[in-house]
Amino acid sequence: DAEITQSPRHKITETGRQVTLACHQTWNHNNMFWYRQDLGHGLRLIHYSYGVQDTNKGEVSDGYSVSRSNTEDLPLTLESAASSQTSVYFCASSGRGGYNEQFFGPGTRLTVL
Amino acid sequence: ILNVEQSPQSLHVQEGDSTNFTCSFPSSNFYALHWYRWETAKSPEALFVMTLNGDEKKKGRISATLNTKEGYSYLYIKGSQPEDSATYLCAFGMDSNYQLIWGAGTKLIIKP
Numbered sequence: 304d305a306e307i308t309q310s311p312r313h314k315i316t317e318t319g320r321q322v323t324l325a326c327h328q329t330w331n332h333n334n335m336f337w338y339r340q341d342l343g344h345g346l347r348l349i350h351y352s353y354g355v356q357d358t359n360k361g362e363v364s365d366g367y368s369v370s371r372s373n374t375e376d377l378p379l380t381l382e383s384a385a386s387s388q389t390s391v392y393f394c395a396s397s398g399r400g401g402y403n404e405q406f407f408g409p410g411t412r413l414t415v416l
Numbered sequence: 417i418l419n420v421e422q423s424p425q426s427l428h429v430q431e432g433d434s435t436n437f438t439c440s441f442p443s444s445n446f447y448a449l450h451w452y453r454w455e456t457a458k459s460p461e462a463l464f465v466m467t468l469n470g471d472e473k474k475k476g477r478i479s480a481t482l483n484t485k486e487g488y489s490y491l492y493i494k495g496s497q498p499e500d501s502a503t504y505l506c507a508f509g510m511d512s513n514y515q516l517i518w519g520a521g522t523k524l525i526i527k528p
Contacts, residue, residue, distance in 0.1 A: 334514045345420070345505065345518035346460075353514060361515070393459065401509035402448045404462035405516065 305330040309394050309408035317416055322381040324411050326394030334397045335377040336405065337361075337369060339390040346393065352377055384415045418442050420508045422519035429496045430527050436492040437522040439506030443487035448509035450516060451480055451491055455502045463491075463504075493524070501526045 307328040316322050328335065333354045338346040348361030350369040358369050366388060368380045381388055391412050395405040421440040429435045441449065448467045452460040464473040469484040477494045493500055503523045507516035 336515075338518075343520070345520040346507075347518075348515060351515060397514065399514070401514050401516070402465050402467050403514075404450060404465050405460075407459035407461070409459055 307394060307396055307406050307408040309392075309411050311411060312409065313412045315414045315416065316384050318384060318386060320384050322384050322413065324379045324381075324392055324394075324413070326377050326379065326408055327375050328394075328396040328406070328408075329375065330396055330398075330406060331374060332396035332406075333374070333399055334403075334405075335371070336395045336397075337367070337377065337379045338393045338395065339363065339388075340393060340410075341390050349379065349392075350377075381413075384413075386415050389413060389415045418508070418510065418517050420506060420517050420519040422504075422506055422522050424522060425520070426523040426525070428525045428527055431496055431498060433496055434492065434494045435496055435524070436490050437504065437524075439489045439491070439519055441487050441489070441506070441508040441517075442510070443485060445510045446484045446487075446508075449482055449484075449489050450507040450509065451489070452505040452507070453502045454505055454521065460505060491522075496524075496526045498526050498528060500524060 310325045336351045337349040352371040394408040397403045397405045451463040454460040466482040471482040479492045503521040505521045507518045
């Protein structure tokens with residue numbers, strides 16, 4: 304069965320360190336998204352990609368970067384982790400078209416001390 | 417700034433009762449409206465994607481309606497069960513852009 308996975312599921316890191324969160328999907332979807340979810344907010348879009356070599360900034364992209372070298376993977380990098388980046392991070396993918404539902408990974412809980 | 421509002425923020429409903437809640441979104445540049453169910457400790461899962469004004473979708477005891485001219489969608493749950501306890505998210509898709517703008521959700525708690 305097709306799926307979308309994230310790793311690690313939990314991560315504790317220190318301020319200033321570089322952190323990479325992995326996202327891998329076997330749906331063969333072109334579109335991939337990274338969100339963060341914080342208390343009192345809905346899902347906020349960090350970065351997204353419409354295909355290989357395509358990346359775009361979302362609403363809250365400062366301090367984050369992504370790269371898309373193949374269809375399956377969209378790793379999210381926190382260049383220099385800050386305590387404000389403590390959050391739960393969700394990766395999602397979808398087929399082409401805004402009418403296609405998004406499929407979500409299980410989430411990564413990141414704590415920055 | 418585009419905004420998607422969901423109301424109420426939270427809702428306590430007795431098991432067996434029916435309930436509904438609202439998603440309000442911009443009425444211009446509409447492309448699609450999504451509803452997702454998000455259970456605690458799980459990931460959001462799609463319930464419905466609606467694209468046409470007047471659309472009605474149904475899945476079991478859950479249904480949704482869409483009014484794109486006035487910018488709202490209702491989600492209805494008939495005969496609430498404990499397994500319906502979750503946060504219900506709606507998301508607005510503008511034009512054919514694949515991005516979604518998400519509401520903050522309605523947290524539904526079913527009391528036995």
